[in-house]
Amino acid sequence: MMMSGAVLYVETFKEYVGTMETEFLSMTHINKRYAGVHALKDVDFSIREGEIHCLAGTNGSGKSTLVKIICGVEQPDADSHIVIGGQEHHRYSRMDAVHQGIQVIYQDLSLFPNLSVQENISFNELLSGSRHLVSWKNSRTIAKKAMQRVGISITLDKKVADLSMADQQLVAISRALTNDVRLLILDEPTTALTKKEVQALLSVIKDLKKHGIATLFISHKLDELIEVADRVTILRDGEKTGTFNGDELDDKKIEYHMTGTNTTYTPYHMEPDTSHTPLLECRKLSREKNYADIDLTIHHGEIIGITGLLGSGRTELALALFGLNPPSSGTCSLNGEPLDLSDVQNVVEQGVAYVPENRLVEGLVLNQPISKNIVMTVLDNNLTRLGLLDDRKLKQKVDQLVKELEIKIPSAESAVKTLSGGNQQRVVLAKWIATRPKLFILDNPTVGIDIAAKTSIHTIIKQLAREGMGIIIISDEIPEVLYNCNRVLVMNRGRIIGSFDAKQTNEDEIQSFIDSHAL
Amino acid sequence: MKKLLERHETYVLAIIILLSILITSFNPNFLTLENAFDLLKSNAFTGILAIGVLFVLISGGIDISFAATATIAEYLTVIVCLQIGGSMLFAFAMAVLIGILLGMVNGYLIDRFSIPPIITTIATMNLYYGLLIVFSKGRWLYTLPPYFRSFADIRILTLSTANGLPYGISIITAIWFALMLLASFILNFTRLGRSIYAVGGDVISAQRIGIRVRMIRVSVYSFMGALAAVAGIVQALLVQTVAPNSIVGKELNVIAAVVLGGASLTGGVGSVGGMFLGVMLLAIVQNGMTLMKIPAVWYDVFVGLVIIISVGFSSWKAKRRSSGAIIDVQEAPRTHSEQTAGGSR
Numbered sequence: 001m002m003m004s005g006a007v008l009y010v011e012t013f014k015e016y017v018g019t020m021e022t023e024f025l026s027m028t029h030i031n032k033r034y035a036g037v038h039a040l041k042d043v044d045f046s047i048r049e050g051e052i053h054c055l056a057g058t059n060g061s062g063k064s065t066l067v068k069i070i071c072g073v074e075q076p077d078a079d080s081h082i083v084i085g086g087q088e089h090h091r092y093s094r095m096d097a098v099h100q101g102i103q104v105i106y107q108d109l110s111l112f113p114n115l116s117v118q119e120n121i122s123f124n125e126l127l128s129g130s131r132h133l134v135s136w137k138n139s140r141t142i143a144k145k146a147m148q149r150v151g152i153s154i155t156l157d158k159k160v161a162d163l164s165m166a167d168q169q170l171v172a173i174s175r176a177l178t179n180d181v182r183l184l185i186l187d188e189p190t191t192a193l194t195k196k197e198v199q200a201l202l203s204v205i206k207d208l209k210k211h212g213i214a215t216l217f218i219s220h221k222l223d224e225l226i227e228v229a230d231r232v233t234i235l236r237d238g239e240k241t242g243t244f245n246g247d248e249l250d251d252k253k254i255e256y257h258m259t260g261t262n263t264t265y266t267p268y269h270m271e272p273d274t275s276h277t278p279l280l281e282c283r284k285l286s287r288e289k290n291y292a293d294i295d296l297t298i299h300h301g302e303i304i305g306i307t308g309l310l311g312s313g314r315t316e317l318a319l320a321l322f323g324l325n326p327p328s329s330g331t332c333s334l335n336g337e338p339l340d341l342s343d344v345q346n347v348v349e350q351g352v353a354y355v356p357e358n359r360l361v362e363g364l365v366l367n368q369p370i371s372k373n374i375v376m377t378v379l380d381n382n383l384t385r386l387g388l389l390d391d392r393k394l395k396q397k398v399d400q401l402v403k404e405l406e407i408k409i410p411s412a413e414s415a416v417k418t419l420s421g422g423n424q425q426r427v428v429l430a431k432w433i434a435t436r437p438k439l440f441i442l443d444n445p446t447v448g449i450d451i452a453a454k455t456s457i458h459t460i461i462k463q464l465a466r467e468g469m470g471i472i473i474i475s476d477e478i479p480e481v482l483y484n485c486n487r488v489l490v491m492n493r494g495r496i497i498g499s500f501d502a503k504q505t506n507e508d509e510i511q512s513f514i515d516s517h518a519l
Numbered sequence: 520m521k522k523l524l525e526r527h528e529t530y531v532l533a534i535i536i537l538l539s540i541l542i543t544s545f546n547p548n549f550l551t552l553e554n555a556f557d558l559l560k561s562n563a564f565t566g567i568l569a570i571g572v573l574f575v576l577i578s579g580g581i582d583i584s585f586a587a588t589a590t591i592a593e594y595l596t597v598i599v600c601l602q603i604g605g606s607m608l609f610a611f612a613m614a615v616l617i618g619i620l621l622g623m624v625n626g627y628l629i630d631r632f633s634i635p636p637i638i639t640t641i642a643t644m645n646l647y648y649g650l651l652i653v654f655s656k657g658r659w660l661y662t663l664p665p666y667f668r669s670f671a672d673i674r675i676l677t678l679s680t681a682n683g684l685p686y687g688i689s690i691i692t693a694i695w696f697a698l699m700l701l702a703s704f705i706l707n708f709t710r711l712g713r714s715i716y717a718v719g720g721d722v723i724s725a726q727r728i729g730i731r732v733r734m735i736r737v738s739v740y741s742f743m744g745a746l747a748a749v750a751g752i753v754q755a756l757l758v759q760t761v762a763p764n765s766i767v768g769k770e771l772n773v774i775a776a777v778v779l780g781g782a783s784l785t786g787g788v789g790s791v792g793g794m795f796l797g798v799m800l801l802a803i804v805q806n807g808m809t810l811m812k813i814p815a816v817w818y819d820v821f822v823g824l825v826i827i828i829s830v831g832f833s834s835w836k837a838k839r840r841s842s843g844a845i846i847d848v849q850e851a852p853r854t855h856s857e858q859t860a861g862g863s864r
């Protein structure tokens with residue numbers, strides 16, 4: 001299922017011969033205003049044929065908005081000027097973009113969960129042809145071919161809703177690589193992928209480039225950007241700070257152009273309180289086909305990092321500790337009291353909080369205001385003596401969290417769905433932090449969050465730990481666990497196979513330990 | 520086999536079989552061809568409406584106004600036919616036109632002003648039905664054009680009972696089945712059909728991929744309107760009178776039948792086969808009660824129970840299936856020295 005050794009079978013693409021300097025797309029004076037937000041301010045932007053172009057910027061800086069305009073989903077304000085393939089477009093729709101060969105992979109993937117893998121991949125073809133009848137045989141060939149191009153195989157008849165996030169992403173990529181694609185746009189394609197899969201994806205992109213297909217991609221992982229980009233455009237608060245050649249940038253410089261400042265990682269060196277009863281003590285937790293023999297001790301004020309490959313059982317273990325995936329054997333206690341892991345309600349009441357991995361789907365009521373989303377979990381604790389909601393107290397809480405997490409919002413009453421992806425994620429974090437849990441489990445807490453905000457979220461996590469909270473951070477990014485945790489655990493195939501003291505190890509050691517156990 | 524067990528339809532079929540055995544053990548008349556043909560005829564009205572509802576539910580919408588649409592189409596058509604003569608073909612064509620028009624209004628309102636479909640169609644139901652009652656003054660029509668009777672008596676297959684009475688497959692049943700085939704074809708083999716599933720699965724994804732969502736919605740509600748109109752005429756054929764108030768009020772039963780057949784109220788899921796089983800299950804419950812001499816007042820209770828058991832069971836199965844990923848846990852327990860290997864450095 002991984003894109004290992006992704007080979008691109010491209011008989012269908014013509015070998016590219018044009019010069020690199022021809023502009024495929026050029027846009028000038030792009031403005032976009034939403035009610036109350038000026039999301040793009042007079043942005044000029046161009047993409048050359050066959051180039052790899054990256055779009056960087058903090059959360060809410062307007063990246064996704066620009067992408068939506070390029071692919072015709074949103075229309076820019078008047079006076080904007082769009083030229084694609086040498087042709088000027090006045091009213092530019094999604095179908096125009098499709099005809100120009102622009103394919104997009106969205107931040108939320110935009111697949112059809114109720115349809116099969118095969119149908120999702122071949123849907124473009126169904127819409128673009130002039131025939132009104134479906135040929136299932138044809139659809140199957142298309143889907144097979146597309147997956148071959150990406151170098152993967154997923155059961156074609158599976159419903160997309162039943163796939164893991166990573167597989168869904170691969171389906172979205174396969175879907176976008178139709179025969180006449182000229183520009184492939186990826187909005188944060190790598191958030192749910194592990195390092196290995198990212199490498200495979202990048203090699204697919206490089207291969208596309210050889211055939212004259214341009215790629216535009218957005219990512220918050222800066223090192224990834226620089227590695228492959230011909231050019232990088234940086235946005236800050238809806239304005240373009242500049243377009244740079246890939247080789248004149250490093251991550252410090254990108255960060256500077258994005259935020260106007262530079263941040264540094266400070267390791268977490270707070271000593272956990274080992275004199276008291278440990279906060280959490282688990283012995284020999286096992287569940288068939290999920291995890292086995294998990295021994296875990298967390299003290300007050302301790303931050304534990306869990307890393308390992310995708311599918312190593314990290315998420316299953318996290319779910320177990322939250323009562324959603326109960327063990328069939330083993331014991332667990334919280335503050336010395338036995339903790340019944342077969343009952344979420346009880347686990348939450350005992351003070352365990354969990355921020356899931358695909359929190360965009362699981363954590364939010366998109367149509368509801370930000371404020372309501374944040375206080376959703378704490379309504380019971382904020383009642384007046386009459387049992388009514390204490391509005392003033394709730395409002396204070398919302399304001400404080402919005403400030404702490406630097407959530408960029410027009411007002412606490414706007415609907416969550418109008419926020420940028422990264423800001424939506426912060427709302428989920430705020431929601432759980434509001435409960436002031438004793439044990440806080442975070443599954444990839446900073447995926448899709450920009451570099452500046454990452455640091456501030458880490459600062460908050462460390463502050464929570466200093467106040468005595470025990471924290472588990474699950475992450476693919478080794479630096480994230482290394483610089484924010486006391487201890488780093490490595491999982492593989494459902495077991496904890498290594499434990500590192502963060503002070504006495506380094507990135508390379510952990511990485512090679514993981515690699516040496518990979519299948 | 521495993522695939523079959525995952526399908527909702529299998530469970531509905533199982534319940535139908537169990538019920539049939541139960542009913543037959545009380546009254547062997549149940550399991551006769553005559554009774555089966557009769558069920559297929561008398562439920563054609565519900566069945567045709569259910570096809571339309573299936574489309575609407577798959578697209579992620581809901582329609583409450585179809586019974587009103589059916590009544591209007593039926594009433595107006597019969598009045599016009601009485602005036603000008605006409606023919607059966609003319610009657611169907613005219614009714615369908617009226618149905619499409621009324622359905623289109625629903626679809627357009629829902630998409631253009633993004634009013635939730637349930638609100639829109641409750642409003643249009645009241646509007647349509649109210650207008651009909653105002654203008655018809657609630658009058659029943661007892662005499663239909665003569666071809667309504669002769670058409671209703673057509674059988675496409677005639678057998679006879681032991682004592683020589685003819686029975687068989689009615690033309691009405693044939694119309695229902697033809698429409699089901701058509702619907703199944705549209706849903707499974709046309710761009711339109713697949714787009715309906717896509718819109719029901721995720722509207723935003725549908726827009727982004729370039730599906731014209733408004734066109735789909737208007738089509739779906741127009742189709743519902745057309746089928747409601749056909750059902751209206753079928754109703755007239757079945758009972759040979761037209762009463763402005765006889766259909767309105769049956770909406771929920773039809774929706775229940777479709778949901779029973781596996782369609783989801785949140786959209787994107789449903790099949791013609793499932794819908795047929797759903798309609799038949801409710802029909803059999805009703806029929807069985809008559810045959811077992813249970814008072815009709817119990818009908819609603821049984822319907823409620825059947826829905827809860829059937830829908831509940833298959834959601835429970837689905838939930839069990841989705842919990843927990845499968846990880847290939849490493850076999851041999853690791854030795855202790857290896858466990859601490861990393862930590863001691």
Ligand SMILES: Nc1ncnc2c1ncn2[C@@H]1O[C@H](COP(=O)(O)OP(=O)(O)OP(=O)(O)O)[C@@H](O)[C@H]1O
Nearest residue numbers: 034039059060061062063064065418419420421422
């Ligand atoms: N439909 C909408 N209504 C109102 N405001 C919106 C809407 N969509 C986006 N915005 C606002 O426009 C701004 C830019 O959002 P955009 O999604 O482009 O950010 P982004 O750069 O993609 O951020 P992220 O990295 O978090 O995904 C944000 O302030 C956002 O709140």
Ligand SMILES: [Mg+2]
Nearest residue numbers: 064107420421
């Ligand atoms: Mg975005």
